[in-house]
Amino acid sequence: MNAAQVAQPDATPSLRRPTLGFTLGKYREILIAVAFFLLFDLAVLVLNFYVSFQISEDAVSINLSGRQRMLTQRLSKGLFASELAVANGPLPAPLADELRLATRLFDETLTGFRQGGAVTGGDGKAVQLVAASGPKSADILARSVALWNPWRQLLSHATLTPDDVRAAAAYARTHNLALLGLMNELTTDLESAANQRASQLRMVQTGGIALALLNFLFILFKFIRRLRQSDDAIEQATEETREILSVVREGLFLLTPQYTLGTQLSQSVSTILGRAVRPGDHFLTLLAPMVSARTLDDARGYTDLLFLPHIKEDLVQSINPLTEMAITTTDALGHKHQRHLSMRFNRVTADGEIRHLLVTVQDVSSRIELEQKLQGEQQRAQREFDLLVRAFETDPGALRGFVDRSEASLLEVNDLLRQVEAGSDAKQLRRIVDAVYRHVHAVKGEASMLSLDLLTATAHQFESQIQTLREAGTFAGDALLSLPLPLEELLTRLQALKRSVLRDRAASPPAADFSVPMTALVARIAQEMGKPTQLTTSLAPLTALPTASHEALQKVAVQLVRNAVVHGVEDGRTRAALGKPATATVDVTLHRNDTNQVELVVRDDGAGLDVVRVRARLQALGWFKASQLDEMSTAQVLAQIFRPGFSTATSAGEHAGRGVGLDIVSAEVRRLGARLLVSTKPDHGTTFRVRLSA
Numbered sequence: 001m002n003a004a005q006v007a008q009p010d011a012t013p014s015l016r017r018p019t020l021g022f023t024l025g026k027y028r029e030i031l032i033a034v035a036f037f038l039l040f041d042l043a044v045l046v047l048n049f050y051v052s053f054q055i056s057e058d059a060v061s062i063n064l065s066g067r068q069r070m071l072t073q074r075l076s077k078g079l080f081a082s083e084l085a086v087a088n089g090p091l092p093a094p095l096a097d098e099l100r101l102a103t104r105l106f107d108e109t110l111t112g113f114r115q116g117g118a119v120t121g122g123d124g125k126a127v128q129l130v131a132a133s134g135p136k137s138a139d140i141l142a143r144s145v146a147l148w149n150p151w152r153q154l155l156s157h158a159t160l161t162p163d164d165v166r167a168a169a170a171y172a173r174t175h176n177l178a179l180l181g182l183m184n185e186l187t188t189d190l191e192s193a194a195n196q197r198a199s200q201l202r203m204v205q206t207g208g209i210a211l212a213l214l215n216f217l218f219i220l221f222k223f224i225r226r227l228r229q230s231d232d233a234i235e236q237a238t239e240e241t242r243e244i245l246s247v248v249r250e251g252l253f254l255l256t257p258q259y260t261l262g263t264q265l266s267q268s269v270s271t272i273l274g275r276a277v278r279p280g281d282h283f284l285t286l287l288a289p290m291v292s293a294r295t296l297d298d299a300r301g302y303t304d305l306l307f308l309p310h311i312k313e314d315l316v317q318s319i320n321p322l323t324e325m326a327i328t329t330t331d332a333l334g335h336k337h338q339r340h341l342s343m344r345f346n347r348v349t350a351d352g353e354i355r356h357l358l359v360t361v362q363d364v365s366s367r368i369e370l371e372q373k374l375q376g377e378q379q380r381a382q383r384e385f386d387l388l389v390r391a392f393e394t395d396p397g398a399l400r401g402f403v404d405r406s407e408a409s410l411l412e413v414n415d416l417l418r419q420v421e422a423g424s425d426a427k428q429l430r431r432i433v434d435a436v437y438r439h440v441h442a443v444k445g446e447a448s449m450l451s452l453d454l455l456t457a458t459a460h461q462f463e464s465q466i467q468t469l470r471e472a473g474t475f476a477g478d479a480l481l482s483l484p485l486p487l488e489e490l491l492t493r494l495q496a497l498k499r500s501v502l503r504d505r506a507a508s509p510p511a512a513d514f515s516v517p518m519t520a521l522v523a524r525i526a527q528e529m530g531k532p533t534q535l536t537t538s539l540a541p542l543t544a545l546p547t548a549s550h551e552a553l554q555k556v557a558v559q560l561v562r563n564a565v566v567h568g569v570e571d572g573r574t575r576a577a578l579g580k581p582a583t584a585t586v587d588v589t590l591h592r593n594d595t596n597q598v599e600l601v602v603r604d605d606g607a608g609l610d611v612v613r614v615r616a617r618l619q620a621l622g623w624f625k626a627s628q629l630d631e632m633s634t635a636q637v638l639a640q641i642f643r644p645g646f647s648t649a650t651s652a653g654e655h656a657g658r659g660v661g662l663d664i665v666s667a668e669v670r671r672l673g674a675r676l677l678v679s680t681k682p683d684h685g686t687t688f689r690v691r692l693s694a
Contacts (some may be wrong), residue, residue: 015242020073022229039241042412043365049587052201054197055194055197055198055201056188057128057130058194058197059194060121060127060128060129060130061113061129061130061190061194062190062191063121063122063133064112064113064119064121064122064127064129064186065113065187065190067105067109067122067185067186068109068110068183068186068187069180069183069184069187071102071105071109072106072176072179072180072183073180074098074102074178075099075102075103075106075172076169076172077171078095078098078099078102078174079099079168079169079172080164080169080172080256081095082095082096082099082160082165082169083165083166083169083602086162086165086166090162091160091162091165093621096160098161099155099168100155102134103152103155103156105354105618106121106148107148107152108120110141110144110145110148111344112129112131112144113129113132113134113137113141113186114131114141115130115131116129116130116131117129118130120186132186132189132190133193134189134193135447136185136189137186137189137190140182140185140186140189141186143182144179144182144183144186147175147178147179147182148179150171150181151168151171151172151175154167154168154171155168158379160580171399177559184282189586197530200310235456241264245264245266245267246266246267247267248266248268249268249363250266250268250360251265251266251268251269251271251272251273251359251360251361251362252265252266252268252269252358252359252360252361253265253266253269253277253358253359253361254302254348254356254357254359255283255345255356255357255358255359256356257307257354259282259283259284259300259303260280260281260283261277261278261279261280261281262279262356263279263280263282264279265277265279268361269361272341272361272362272363273286273290273327273338273341273361274290274327274329274330274331274339275329280617282298283303283359284296287299287327289365290327290328291325291326291327291328292326295321295322295325295326298321298322299321299322299343300631301327302316302319302320302321302322302345303345303357306345306347306354307354309352309353309356313346317344318594320343320344320345321420322340322341322342323342323343324364324368325340325341325342325343326338326339327339327340327341328339339363339365340363340364340365340367340368341361341362341363341364341365342361342363342364343359343360343361343462344359344362345357345358345359345360346358346360352629354484361651368564375638394460401551402446402447402450403454403497405446405496405551406443406446406455407491407494407495408438409442409443410439410443410487410490410491410494411491412439413435413436413439413440413487414484414487414491416432416435416436417436417483417484417487418434433466433469433470434644434645434663435667436466436483437463437466437467437470437644437663438644438663438664438667440459440462440463440466440490441459441663441664442555442558442559443455443459443490443663444456444459444460444463444666445555445558445559445562446554446555446558447459447526448521448562449517449518449520449521449558450517451520452497452526454493455490455493455494455497458489458490458493459490460488461486462486462489462490465482465486467484469483470645483652485660503632509661514537514539514542514554515535515537515539515588517539518557518558518561518588519535519537521558521561521562522535522561522565522586523535524691525562525565525566526565526584529565529566529571530571530572531565531569531570531571531572531584532572532582532583532584533565533569533583533584533585533586534583534584534586535561535586535587535588536541536585536586536587536588537587537588537589538588538589538590538591539557539589539590539591541590541591541592541598542554542590545598548672549598549672549692552668552671552672553590553598553668553672553690553692555664555668556600556664556665556668556669557588557600557602558664558691559662559664559665560588560602560688561586561588561602563662564586564602564604564606564686565584565586565604567606567648568586568604568606568607568608568686569584569586569604569605569607570584570606572609574607578683580605584604584605584606585604585605586602586603586604587601587602587603588600588601588602588606589601593691597691597692597693598691598692598693599673599689599690599691599692600689600690600692601687601688601689601690602688603685603687603688604685604686604687605684605685606683606685606686607683607685608680608681608682608683608684608685608686609638609641609678609686610682611634611637611638613648614637614638614640614641614648615637616631617646617647618637618640618646618647621645621646623640623643638678638680639661642663642665642666643663643677644663646662646663647665665688665690669690672690673692673693674690674691674692674693675689675690675691676688676689676690677689677690677691
């Protein structure tokens with residue numbers, strides 16, 4: 001036991017020494033290398049700091065000496081411009097300010113080179129300028145001062161007179177090049193001193209690089225594991241970036257100055273653009289099939305602007321033309337869809353250079369659609385308000401009569417649509433559609449006459465849907481399923497007008513003279529069509545007729561007067577060429593004839609009915625063949641103008657082109673059991689007569 005206790009102290013050091021020796025041996029070389037490296041680096045850093053400080057001072061001196069060269073030319077140029085200016089008047093303030101600024105900067109910097117101190121730098125901030133050392137620099141500065149002082153004295157006056165300017169300009173012509181040469185010599189001398197210091201630094205750096213390279217080669221394998229760990233960390237970061245780009249909802253990619261996409265882009269880019277997008281694709285080529293040529297040019301111009309370094313990024317963000325860009329995409333079935341995208345651009349800079357643009361793409365179709373809906377609602381509310389205002393301005397009796405007639409007419413439309421069944425034949429559906437068309441057109445005509453623009457527009461939209469069915473050529477019960485919606489909208493607005501305006505006007509007096517709203521209607525249509533027209537009326541017997549006859553003749557008069565202005569009368573230029581008065585005339589009279597019949601006469605002094613044009617239109621519509629038309633008399637041809645769908649207008653509008661106005665006239669005449677007579681004479685006008693036994 002004692003022997004063991006004596007032997008143990010000798011055994012423990014023998015185990016520890018090898019361990020300690022192995023540890024030191026493992027790291028001895030690198031520790032020594034690191035120690036020398038640190039000592040060397042410390043020495044190099046101190047020297048670098050000192051030399052760098054000197055180089056920084058030299059850079060300031062060289063820059064400012066270079067500025068001195070520029071200032072001599074700037075001052076001379078300003079003086080020559082000022083000399084020209086004072087020849088025609090006083091010295092302009094901008095030129096005077098330029099001369100003072102150039103004089104102050106040159107004098108201040110020249111003093112700084114001689115004595116040292118703070119001077120104004122190139123960025124307008126104060127910099128510390130060390131006095132130029134060396135006999136050559138001192139000699140250059142002395143000669144420069146000798147040349148500069150007389151020039152400075154000429155420019156030092158508070159107010160530069162024309163004589164001062166001319167004297168200074170003359171001095172500049174004589175000594176400008178000499179002073180410029182001295183500044184060039186100063187710059188050269190300063191650069192020489194700086195180069196000498198730079199050479200010293202390069203020598204030190206060369207030695208440092210050599211030793212650093214040896215140290216690097218020695219310790220490279222020691223840190224290879226750490227480098228591998230760094231690679232693993234980078235790979236992990238890259239993988240995280242991929243994961244982010246795979247789930248981010250916005251489209252993200254980098255755009256190069258050559259308009260190509262960078263190597264990394266989010267998966268949402270393809271989804272948002274509706275097509276496959278790959279790294280390296282050309283940005284403008286991607287946009288070309290989806291946007292208009294103007295939008296493509298705007299995109300090119302805006303991206304070019306962002307790559308210009310002198311353009312402030314914040315200032316051009318507000319003019320981004322792609323914040324609400326409309327695009328057209330095509331799905332797998334070939335259907336085109338219009339959407340709106342927002343593209344925002346941010347600069348990616350490195351070392352003060354714009355390397356890329358980070359493009360963020362978002363689908364803003366929902367927001368744009370919501371904004372459009374809100375705008376539509378605001379416009380609808382404004383139109384409804386205008387409707388109420390117009391209704392309050394309308395004669396109460398005329399308004400009540402219109403509302404009652406229109407409501408009854410639309411309810412009849414509702415009854416007609418209820419008759420439609422899945423098995424209804426095409427002829428029956430055609431008759432129903434034509435009847436609905438007549439009712440809606442009559443409502444539109446009266447609303448237009450009373451200047452109820454919202455109801456006129458609503459009825460016009462209803463007409464457009466019916467016209468689409470008529471132009472389709474084939475009728476089926478299912479095709480009419482869309483008509484109850486516009487009918488309900490028109491009825492709703494009519495009933496809202498009835499509640500809002502007529503609620504407190506129950507005791508309204510009878511309608512005033514029907515000629516007043518008709519005159520307003522003619523004036524509005526004439527203005528829109530560019531056909532100056534005067535309406536004359538004589539409708540006194542109208543109020544004595546039974547209500548049914550009164551309302552029917554009123555509808556007929558509205559349609560015939562509208563037809564006369566739109567189709568009958570010529571424009572002012574045509575009338576002048578024919579020797580007619582510039583203002584056309586439409587006469588509407590109601591009287592009892594010799595046989596005691598009530599006779600409504602609508603006469604215009606327009607072009608008359610063009611039988612040749614009517615024949616051509618009938619053939620174009622496919623209603624008759626050319627041979628059939630040749631066998632028809634003039635009266636038979638003209639009788640076709642009262643058929644549903646016939647119109648000679650080249651395009652449909654609010655006042656014409658639907659082929660339903662004269663159809664209403666014909667239907668009302670038949671309902672009254674009256675006779676309709678038409679007489680026409682080319683270039684003299686047309687007369688419509690409705691004779692009713694009453």
